[in-house]
Amino acid sequence: MLKILKYSFYDLMRSRWSYVYFAFYLLLGIVLLFLNNDLSKAVITLMNVIIVLVPLIGTIFGVMYYYNSKEFTELLLAQPLKRSSIFLGQYLGVAISLSMSLVLGLGIPFIFYGLFKSTAIWDFSLLLITGAFLTFIFSALAFNIALSNENKIKGFGYAILLWLFLAIIYDGIFLMSLILFEDYPLDKLSLIGTMLNPIDLSRTLILLKLDISALLGYTGAIFKQFFGTNFGLIVSIAMLTVWVLMPVFRIIFKSKKKDF
Amino acid sequence: MVSIQNLHKKFGKNQVLSGLDLEISEGGIFAVLGPNGSGKTTLIKCLLGMVIPNKGSISVMGENVKNGSAYRHKIDYLPQIANFPSNLKVKELIKMIKDLRGNTTLDQELISLFKLEPFLDKKLGNLSGGTKQKVNLVLTFMFNSPLVILDEPTSGLDPISLLRLKKLIQAEKDKGKTILITSHIMSFVEEISDEIVFLLEGKIYFKGSINELKNKTNQPDFEHAIASILTDNHA
Amino acid sequence: MKIKIVSFIAIFLASFLHAQTIEVCEKCPVSNVKDAIKVAKDFDTIVIKKGTYKEHDILVDKPLTIIGKDYPVIDGEMKGEIITVVSDSVTVDGLFIINVGTSYTEDYAAIRVKRSKDFVIKNLVLEKLFFGIYIEKSQNGKIFHNKIIGDAVEEYNSGNGIQLWYSKNVEIEHNFVERVRDGIYLEFSDFCTIKNNVSANNIRYGLHFMFSNDDIYQDNTFENNGAGVAVMFSKKIKMYNNVFKENWGTASYGLLLKEINDAEIKGNIFSNNTIGINIEGSNRINYINNDFINNGWAVKVRGACYTNHFISNNFLYNSFDISYNSNINDNIFDKNYWSNYTGYDLNKNGIGDIPYRPVKLFSYIVNRTPETIILLRSLFIDIIDFSEKVSPVFTPDNLLDNNPKMKRITW
Numbered sequence: 078m079l080k081i082l083k084y085s086f087y088d089l090m091r092s093r094w095s096y097v098y099f100a101f102y103l104l105l106g107i108v109l110l111f112l113n114n115d116l117s118k119a120v121i122t123l124m125n126v127i128i129v130l131v132p133l134i135g136t137i138f139g140v141m142y143y144y145n146s147k148e149f150t151e152l153l154l155a156q157p158l159k160r161s162s163i164f165l166g167q168y169l170g171v172a173i174s175l176s177m178s179l180v181l182g183l184g185i186p187f188i189f190y191g192l193f194k195s196t197a198i199w200d201f202s203l204l205l206i207t208g209a210f211l212t213f214i215f216s217a218l219a220f221n222i223a224l225s226n227e228n229k230i231k232g233f234g235y236a237i238l239l240w241l242f243l244a245i246i247y248d249g250i251f252l253m254s255l256i257l258f259e260d261y262p263l264d265k266l267s268l269i270g271t272m273l274n275p276i277d278l279s280r281t282l283i284l285l286k287l288d289i290s291a292l293l294g295y296t297g298a299i300f301k302q303f304f305g306t307n308f309g310l311i312v313s314i315a316m317l318t319v320w321v322l323m324p325v326f327r328i329i330f331k332s333k334k335k336d337f
Numbered sequence: 338m339v340s341i342q343n344l345h346k347k348f349g350k351n352q353v354l355s356g357l358d359l360e361i362s363e364g365g366i367f368a369v370l371g372p373n374g375s376g377k378t379t380l381i382k383c384l385l386g387m388v389i390p391n392k393g394s395i396s397v398m399g400e401n402v403k404n405g406s407a408y409r410h411k412i413d414y415l416p417q418i419a420n421f422p423s424n425l426k427v428k429e430l431i432k433m434i435k436d437l438r439g440n441t442t443l444d445q446e447l448i449s450l451f452k453l454e455p456f457l458d459k460k461l462g463n464l465s466g467g468t469k470q471k472v473n474l475v476l477t478f479m480f481n482s483p484l485v486i487l488d489e490p491t492s493g494l495d496p497i498s499l500l501r502l503k504k505l506i507q508a509e510k511d512k513g514k515t516i517l518i519t520s521h522i523m524s525f526v527e528e529i530s531d532e533i534v535f536l537l538e539g540k541i542y543f544k545g546s547i548n549e550l551k552n553k554t555n556q557p558d559f560e561h562a563i564a565s566i567l568t569d570n571h572a
Numbered sequence: 573m574k575i576k577i578v579s580f581i582a583i584f585l586a587s588f589l590h591a592q593t594i595e596v597c598e599k600c601p602v603s604n605v606k607d608a609i610k611v612a613k614d615f616d617t618i619v620i621k622k623g624t625y626k627e628h629d630i631l632v633d634k635p636l637t638i639i640g641k642d643y644p645v646i647d648g649e650m651k652g653e654i655i656t657v658v659s660d661s662v663t664v665d666g667l668f669i670i671n672v673g674t675s676y677t678e679d680y681a682a683i684r685v686k687r688s689k690d691f692v693i694k695n696l697v698l699e700k701l702f703f704g705i706y707i708e709k710s711q712n713g714k715i716f717h718n719k720i721i722g723d724a725v726e727e728y729n730s731g732n733g734i735q736l737w738y739s740k741n742v743e744i745e746h747n748f749v750e751r752v753r754d755g756i757y758l759e760f761s762d763f764c765t766i767k768n769n770v771s772a773n774n775i776r777y778g779l780h781f782m783f784s785n786d787d788i789y790q791d792n793t794f795e796n797n798g799a800g801v802a803v804m805f806s807k808k809i810k811m812y813n814n815v816f817k818e819n820w821g822t823a824s825y826g827l828l829l830k831e832i833n834d835a836e837i838k839g840n841i842f843s844n845n846t847i848g849i850n851i852e853g854s855n856r857i858n859y860i861n862n863d864f865i866n867n868g869w870a871v872k873v874r875g876a877c878y879t880n881h882f883i884s885n886n887f888l889y890n891s892f893d894i895s896y897n898s899n900i901n902d903n904i905f906d907k908n909y910w911s912n913y914t915g916y917d918l919n920k921n922g923i924g925d926i927p928y929r930p931v932k933l934f935s936y937i938v939n940r941t942p943e944t945i946i947l948l949r950s951l952f953i954d955i956i957d958f959s960e961k962v963s964p965v966f967t968p969d970n971l972l973d974n975n976p977k978m979k980r981i982t983w
Binding site for chain 2: 081091146148160336337
Binding site: 115117118121124125128129244245246248249251252255256259263264266267268270271277280281283284287288289290291292293294295300 | 911940944
């Protein structure tokens with residue numbers, strides 16, 4: 078698996094898209110920091126970008142890479158290699174190279190800005206960790222979609238739909254149901270609703286840093302325990318890990334049964 | 338060498354293989370023939386473990402295909418369409434396959450045989466179809482495995498390379514290897530194969546030498562023999 | 573005229589010369605504070621040497637100066653009130669007073685000043701207390717450099733650090749109060765000055781005004797209190813250059829204004845509070861040059877607030893800038909800096925070309941269904957906020973800052 082990972086990673090590192098992605102984040106970081114000169118504001122803007130864009134790019138890139146490397150995959154399948162290691166290797170290649178573009182692209186301008194001396198370093202690191210988690214989750218979901226759909230166009234369509242659903246529609250339904258059932262105690266429901274969507278989950282994780290003052294304004298005891306202590310941080314990270322592992326297991330399972 | 342029992346495969350509603358039995362003994366060149374959609378490629382992919390059969394069992398050199406991937410060390414496979422990661426250079430691809438399968442020194446010999454030296458530093462995306470096929474051939478033959486599977490090996494090759502390929506296949510056969518070929522070019526098959534396997538509607542319609550086929554169909558030459566099978570069955 | 577001055581000096585000198593110093597220590601002729609007061613004459617000085625004095629109900633009924641040397645301990649053994657001052661012109665300085673009795677019927681204090689004038693209470697350290705310094709119907713006093721450290725856990729069985737009741741012209745400066753019910757509490761007390769104090773970790777309020785007018789508090793720090801500072805039913809209070817921070821919790825705010833009129837709030841910093849300022853029924857208040865940083869809600873307006881002016885404040889990275897629970901607005905927001913402002917300044921005059929709308933639809937939703945706070949900063953929420961911004965339905969449509977600053981304001 079490590080060998081496949083190595084070659085997928087090299088392959089991607091050489092592709093134009095990794096550079097475009099890297100350059101995008103580099104530019105974003107530079108613009109935010111040096112034109113704006115306000116670290117706290119930069120972190121907030123970055124959060125919005127990470128929550129929305131990272132999943133989108135992760136899904137699209139994952140689907141694209143899978144379809145584009147189909148022949149290569151077939152070449153590998155004829156070799157004495159385990160199927161699971163071929164697909165896991167490719168998946169990790171995509172996820173790691175995307176995460177690297179993100180972390181380096183945003184990290185470099187921030188380091189030049191003098192991040193290490195700043196108090197925002199924890200917020201910022203949390204932001205990058207969350208971004209990496211989202212990349213891993215959404216490229217895994219993308220691989221799942223691609224594995225289940227031979228048709229490229231369909232695969233892309235489902236990938237975009239998935240993103241649209243988790244990034245926007247889900248929250249719309251979530252909000253409606255909270256308002257609809259406002260007479261009932263909702264704090265458990267709202268936390269569970271958050272756990273079921275990786276984008277919401279990462280958002281919450283960042284809220285814990287940026288908006289803790291507002292979150293503590295709510296009365297519910299469960300809320301208080303969740304946001305007031307490290308409990309929330311631990312649970313969120315654990316759930317994000319589950320969100321990575323679930324689609325990865327499905328990749329292994331699905332790839333074992335698939336015909337090429 | 339290869340033993341296949343009662344092999345069934347369905348893609349959706351489409352029954353591609355329906356109870357195929359095949360024994361291939363060690364040594365010699367076997368051509369798998371059949372009309373489009375008769376299941377040639379599916380059969381080969383089943384052998385390689387790329388397609389998972391619904392029913393039946395396949396063993397290669399006594400090892401069941403289902404039990405892991407190690408048996409593929411004994412197979413060299415030439416895929417039908419040679420499309421490689423376009424960012425890689427030829428040299429790197431060869432190095433990579435060697436890295437994945439184990440080291441070999443045969444590659445140098447094969448590279449010079451197909452005159453690939455000038456292309457080693459080019460990216461695979463920039464190569465012509467024929468050159469890609471040559472690279473494909475190098476990758477296939479460099480491991481010296483006892484079973485060689487060639488899916489349309491002649492596609493895109495110029496006449497000189499075709500001659501070299503034929504020589505190469507003969508040489509491999511002389512080493513005592515078992516070679517499985519699919520091809521649409523009848524003259525190539527006739528020239529090179531010891532035995533043919535003819536697939537029709539997911540089953541073996543005929544297995545034997547070319548002469549036996551000619552006798553069976555009462556046709557003077559191989560191409561007509563094949564044609565007559567098809568017309569008899571589809572008329 | 574000359575005779576008058578001479579006689580005045582003579583009287584002054586006479587009283588000064590007559591004033592004696594009485595020492596109190598374990599082996600001295602006078603070995604406790606009560607005895608010292610008994611033997612002392614008016615304007616004498618009592619010096620209490622280092623040691624532990626187990627006394628309570630010490631009544632100071634003459635104008636005396638009581639000074640502790642090297643912080644002698646007065647231990648009330650939880651039996652009740654410790655020092656009660658009923659005379660004018662009393663100074664208490666440098667004592668370590670502990671173990672005030674707790675009662676549900678009487679407000680026992682470490683030191684109480686009752687119907688007196690010209691008192692000075694300074695350099696005291698109070699621990700294990702019920703009420704700390706209790707000023708009752710007194711005037712013209714000074715309370716400074718005291719340190720009050722309580723161990724309060726529940727509101728019902730704890731007292732306040734410094735309490736003023738029906739008092740006037742009291743200066744409270746450089747005190748440090750923590751872990752009591754209300755750090756500093758003023759009830760019916762006017763013309764008082766509260767300056768340079770630190771009030772932290774208190775169960776209820778850091779500072780609390782009730783029915784008190786014309787007071788000023790400035791340069792204080794209020795940190796991590798149950799609910800910050802509460803100013804209620806009072807008039808003409810001036811609040812300058814205070815720091816309100818980290819007041820977190822359900823009903824917690826940096827500053828609570830309830831039924832307050834004609835106040836001025838200037839140069840304060842509100843940072844990391846659940847609610848920066850919570851306003852109810854307060855009118856004609858000027859908010860000038862304040863910093864609101866990282867609060868959940870910078871300003872929460874809960875109805876019946878008229879003619880308030882928010883001019884030249886900085887609103888930085890608050891989850892919500894302003895929240896209203898109705899769509900009626902009679903307050904003015906002008907020339908503030910809003911970090912959430914996304915407009916542009918084409919004519920480069922430092923003022924954004926499009927007005928800023930500080931109330932978001934989402935803050936209205938959260939008011940209605942608090943659990944929805946979990947969707948804060950979601951893309952969906954941004955979209956509905958945007959649509960509300962374009963055509964306000966639920967939020968006051970005249971609530972605009974027409975001259976939003978492009979850069980953080982300095983003063």
